[in-house]
Amino acid sequence: MAYRFKSPESEQEWHDYYQLRWQILRQPWQQPPGSEQDEQEDSAFHIMTTDEADQIVGVGRIHRSNNGSAQIRYMAVHPAHQGKGVGGQILALLEQQAHTWDCAEVILNARIVSLPFYLHHDYQIVGDGPTLFGSIAHKYMRKLLV
Numbered sequence: 001m002a003y004r005f006k007s008p009e010s011e012q013e014w015h016d017y018y019q020l021r022w023q024i025l026r027q028p029w030q031q032p033p034g035s036e037q038d039e040q041e042d043s044a045f046h047i048m049t050t051d052e053a054d055q056i057v058g059v060g061r062i063h064r065s066n067n068g069s070a071q072i073r074y075m076a077v078h079p080a081h082q083g084k085g086v087g088g089q090i091l092a093l094l095e096q097q098a099h100t101w102d103c104a105e106v107i108l109n110a111r112i113v114s115l116p117f118y119l120h121h122d123y124q125i126v127g128d129g130p131t132l133f134g135s136i137a138h139k140y141m142r143k144l145l146v
Contacts, residue, residue: 003057003086004050005093016056017048024076029133036074045097049077049086057081060090062097065107069142070098072108091121099145106145109138 008017021036040063049058060075072094077087098106109129110118118141119125129138 001084002052003081003084003089005047005089006050007046008048013048013056017046017059020048020056020059020078021074021076024078025074029136031133038073040073044073045094047090047093049081049090051081058086058090060094062094062106064101064103068102068104070094070101070103070106072106075108087117088121095143095145104145105142107140107142110141112137112139115139 008014018036022031022033026032026035041061044061044063047060048056051057058077058081060072062070062072065071072091075087075090075094077090095106106123107126108118108123110123115125121143123141123143125139126142127140129140131137
């Protein structure tokens with residue numbers, strides 16, 4: 001399958017981008033639409049992936065953080081497209097943006113179920129992260145950029 005990676009541009013792309021984020025990362029825990037966004041949206045770098053039917057199947061975002069680091073948030077790949085390299089390519093593009101910003105490291109909070117993915121991509125567990133919605137444990141992770 002041929003995937004296309006780009007930043008959302010049109011109003012419809014932004015809507016679909018946020019809709020996928022909400023469907024995967026918030027809806028299963030009965031969180032309201034809008035909870036998939038935060039105050040960093042306008043200053044962040046966003047990537048989306050579309051399939052051959054031009055449907056958004058993957059999303060990710062990175063923003064500058066304090067002390068020369070960048071933070072990845074809201075990464076999600078539709079379950080039907082997981083294990084096909086979509087997440088790895090999104091991650092690489094987000095890391096490339098961190099390089100462009102001259103960041104020394106990338107940080108993130110990974111859900112426990114996502115740890116193997118991030119460990120495979122050379123992230124290290126630094127400590128415990130937050131527990132979302134009272135049930136989703138996270139680990140704080142980072143990757144030093146060379």
